[in-house]
Amino acid sequence: MSIKVFLNEDEIPRQWYNLAADLPSPMLPPLGPDGNPVSPDMLAPVFPMNLIEQEVSQERWIDIPAGILEILYRWRPAPLHRARFLEEALGTPAKIYYKNESLSPAGSHKPNTAVAQAWYNKQFGIEKITTETGAGQWGSALSFACALLGMECKVFMVRISFDQKPFRKLMMQTWGGRCIASPSSETQAGRDILAKMPDTPGSLGIAISEAVEAAVTDQSGKTRYALGSVLNHVLLHQTIIGLEAKKQLEKIGEKKVDVVIGCCGGGSNFAGLAFPFIADKINGAEIDIIPVEPVSCPTLTRAPFAYDHGDTAKMTPLLPMYSLGHNFIPPPIHAGGLRYHGMAPLVSQAAVEGLIRPIALPQLECYEAAVMFARTEGIIIAPETSHAVACVIQEAKKAKEEAKEKTILFNLSGHGLLDLNGYEKFFEGALTNYDLPDEELKKSLESIRDYPEAPQNRTGKW
Amino acid sequence: MAKSQCDAFDDLEGYCRILGHHLRFSYCRSCQEGFPCFKILDCWFEKFDVRKFVEENFTAAEIEQFLRPPKPKMQTLMTLIQQAQKRMKDR
Numbered sequence: 001m002s003i004k005v006f007l008n009e010d011e012i013p014r015q016w017y018n019l020a021a022d023l024p025s026p027m028l029p030p031l032g033p034d035g036n037p038v039s040p041d042m043l044a045p046v047f048p049m050n051l052i053e054q055e056v057s058q059e060r061w062i063d064i065p066a067g068i069l070e071i072l073y074r075w076r077p078a079p080l081h082r083a084r085f086l087e088e089a090l091g092t093p094a095k096i097y098y099k100n101e102s103l104s105p106a107g108s109h110k111p112n113t114a115v116a117q118a119w120y121n122k123q124f125g126i127e128k129i130t131t132e133t134g135a136g137q138w139g140s141a142l143s144f145a146c147a148l149l150g151m152e153c154k155v156f157m158v159r160i161s162f163d164q165k166p167f168r169k170l171m172m173q174t175w176g177g178r179c180i181a182s183p184s185s186e187t188q189a190g191r192d193i194l195a196k197m198p199d200t201p202g203s204l205g206i207a208i209s210e211a212v213e214a215a216v217t218d219q220s221g222k223t224r225y226a227l228g229s230v231l232n233h234v235l236l237h238q239t240i241i242g243l244e245a246k247k248q249l250e251k252i253g254e255k256k257v258d259v260v261i262g263c264c265g266g267g268s269n270f271a272g273l274a275f276p277f278i279a280d281k282i283n284g285a286e287i288d289i290i291p292v293e294p295v296s297c298p299t300l301t302r303a304p305f306a307y308d309h310g311d312t313a314k315m316t317p318l319l320p321m322y323s324l325g326h327n328f329i330p331p332p333i334h335a336g337g338l339r340y341h342g343m344a345p346l347v348s349q350a351a352v353e354g355l356i357r358p359i360a361l362p363q364l365e366c367y368e369a370a371v372m373f374a375r376t377e378g379i380i381i382a383p384e385t386s387h388a389v390a391c392v393i394q395e396a397k398k399a400k401e402e403a404k405e406k407t408i409l410f411n412l413s414g415h416g417l418l419d420l421n422g423y424e425k426f427f428e429g430a431l432t433n434y435d436l437p438d439e440e441l442k443k444s445l446e447s448i449r450d451y452p453e454a455p456q457n458r459t460g461k462w
Numbered sequence: 463m464a465k466s467q468c469d470a471f472d473d474l475e476g477y478c479r480i481l482g483h484h485l486r487f488s489y490c491r492s493c494q495e496g497f498p499c500f501k502i503l504d505c506w507f508e509k510f511d512v513r514k515f516v517e518e519n520f521t522a523a524e525i526e527q528f529l530r531p532p533k534p535k536m537q538t539l540m541t542l543i544q545q546a547q548k549r550m551k552d553r
Contacts, residue, residue, distance in 0.1 A: 030536035033544070038536055045543050134481030160489055161481050188549045196495070203493045204480050205532070209542055216546035230535045383477075421484045422477060 003084060005248040007077035013243035014064055016236045019275045019346055021060035022282050025457035027349045045216045046225040048124035051117060054233040062236065068119045071148050072112070075104045076240065080248035081412075085376040087396070094399035094406040095254075096392060099245050099273060101413050102379060106171070108414030109269045110141035110228055113237035117226045118145040118153075127222040128152035130214040132182070132207035134161050136168025137414070138228035143177025156182040156210040159202035167418050182207040189213050229266030230344045238272025245409060246276055254407055257287055259395050261410040263387040264291035264300065264358070267344030269413035275346075277409075278355050281462070289356045290395075291347065292387040294366070300343060300351050300358035354462035359391060366390045367426040370416070382414040383422045468519050471512075476505050491515075497528040 020027065029037040040052045047055070054062060083096040101109040121129055129146060132155070133139030139155035146153035155177050162169060162181040172179040182202045183190035189209040193200060200206075215225040227234065249257065260277045262270030270291045281287050293300060343351075350356045366383075369390035374380045381389060388410045399406040416423070425431050472488035480501065490505065491498045498516065499505075506512035516525055532538060 030534070032540040033533075033537055038540060042540060042543075045547070046539060134478075135483045137482065158481055160485065160493075161483060164485075165483055188553075189545075193495070200495075201489055201493065203499075205494075208538070209545070212539065212542040213546040213549065216543055217550045227535070227539075419483070425477070425484075 003082055005080040005252050007244060007247055009073050011247060012069060012077050013240055015061040016064055017239040017243060017276050017279060018057055018060055018062055018236055019278060020232060021058050022279055023349055024282060024459045024461060025353055027345055046212060048121050048126055048224055050120045050124055051233050054236055055231060068116050071115045077244045078103055080245055083377055086373060089376045090393065090396045092396040092400045093403065094396040094408050096396060097409045098412045099241050101241065101411060102415035106141040106144050108137055109238060109241060109272060110138055111144055112240055113228065113234045114141040114145035116237040118149045118151055121224050122149050122151055126224045128154060129224055129226050130154045130211040131226045132156045132204060132211045134158055134204055135165050136161065136172065139179065140168045140171040142226055143172040143175040146177065147175040153177040154214060155179045156207040158182055158204055158207050182210050184210060187213045229268045232346055234268050235271040235344055235346055238268050239275050241272035241411060242274060242276035245273065256407060257409050258406040259288045259290065259408045261290045261292060261388050261391045263384045263413060264293045265384055267347040269411050271344060271347055273411040278350055281355055290391055291356055291358045292391045293358065293360050294363060294387060353458055361387055361390045363431055367431065369393050380416045381412060382416040383419055385413045471510055474509055476509065494528055497524060500529050500531050
């Protein structure tokens with residue numbers, strides 16, 4: 001029996017799927033610092049208009065240009081694997097499939113949007129793209145994409161990551177990206193920080209400021225900025241993952257998927273696999289679609305969707321978000337993740353509608369799952385991906401208990417070969433679990449009790 | 463902040479969800495222009511009494527300031543565009 005399902009290059013999907021067109025309830029508009037909706041022209045200093053059009057598009061299908069497909073062919077269509085060895089180890093009647101995004105040249109799903117963004121920028125006459133990066137996963141994906149399109153790529157890498165994570169920096173350099181430690185002397189934002197704190201190790205906030213400034217202040221108008229998560233057009237480009245998976249399942253006669261699973265940080269890899277299946281669900285299919293997040297940093301699973309200030313000082317406007325209340329300062333627990341609405345708006349709206357069923361899992365269970373996966377399927381997965389695998393194992397065990405032959409599909413979003421430190425900590429026994437007590441949750445919600453309810457924009461169908 | 467108090471935990475290591483790799487506590491307590499990261503309590507509570515550390519080393523006003531979470535991405539982008547345009551104008 002075959003382990004991998006391939007598509008020929010001529011079978012690759014020719015269009016991306018835009019969930020915004022099918023959401024049964026409209027998304028709330030993005031708001032600017034003044035609390036008013038952001039208009040497309042306000043984004044023009046950082047994004048080319050063709051990507052801004054995608055950001056606000058309500059078209060269901062958007063053609064993938066041939067020029068982008070030609071680049072994607074280097075590793076796409078990505079194989080669909082049957083996780084037979086994991087199934088055997090679990091003794092489950094469930095059939096487990098996964099899309100292997102670790103096979104991209106940069107080792108994750110990120111190049112799917114990096115290539116598309118670079119291509120659209122080039123079409124718009126842009127010659128240089130700036131971005132920021134921490135450990136370097138996004139910076140290396142964008143450097144790779146720019147190299148293939150003959151564009152310049154400038155990556156502001158947080159100084160401490162620049163010093164401590166040499167391998168992704170070298171990947172960027174190998175692909176011709178110009179990787180600069182941030183803060184740098186190349187921007188006013190960087191110079192201001194360096195004047196005050198010459199030895200600062202930097203932060204992601206400073207690196208973003210530098211990348212945006214480098215794009216906005218280029219007088220030639222030939223530079224723009226790129227972001228690797230959260231925004232609608234980023235999620236759109238990732239839907240090729242789920243669209244390929246549907247074709248592959250069809251090819252082997254799998255008529256029905258019961259469970260679709262993806263790990264969920266900013267939302268892009270989950271969305272990439274899940275959105276095409278959410279479309280099926282909207283049209284009547286019965287599919288359990290599960291985004292998985294860490295218990296220590298949940299945004300979708302435990303906080304209610306409500307209007308709240310984004311800050312404890314109540315300086316920002318009231319925004320609809322998953323919030324535990326602006327006064328929430330944890331005892332020994334998690335603040336930002338619970339209050340910060342960092343999830344992609346499209347994923348949030350799907351959660352509000354009840355189209356997806358978010359869950360949160362503790363880190364020890366996730367690392368145990370990652371190790372089991374490595375020892376059965378052979379792939380050492382990225383720490384984020386381990387959340388999806390832990391959920392898969394739970395679902396497969398449930399299928400065994402219920403004696404049901406379920407079909408489970410998940411996204412293997414990246415390998416962990418440059419992130420082995422987490423595995424080391426796990427083997428040393430240095431990792432622990434923690435869950436937010438219900439009492440704390442109730443107490444913190446008191447601060448938003450009298451605020452206006454966020455419009456749920458929910459049909460109540462799911 | 464008294465040096466003897468603030469550097470007591472500097473060599474402890476933890477995983478940074480924002481940057482995506484392991485870091486020493488010395489970074490987390492000072493990465494926002496000398497003030498701690500907004501996620502300092504999230505990331506360190508399991509290893510030592512980080513809340514006590516924060517309360518002993520910073521004023522209530524400072525704590526409220528640095529624990530503010532970031533704004534939604536679109537708001538952040540709009541703010542940064544405006545700031546960059548202002549810097550360009552000032553030059």
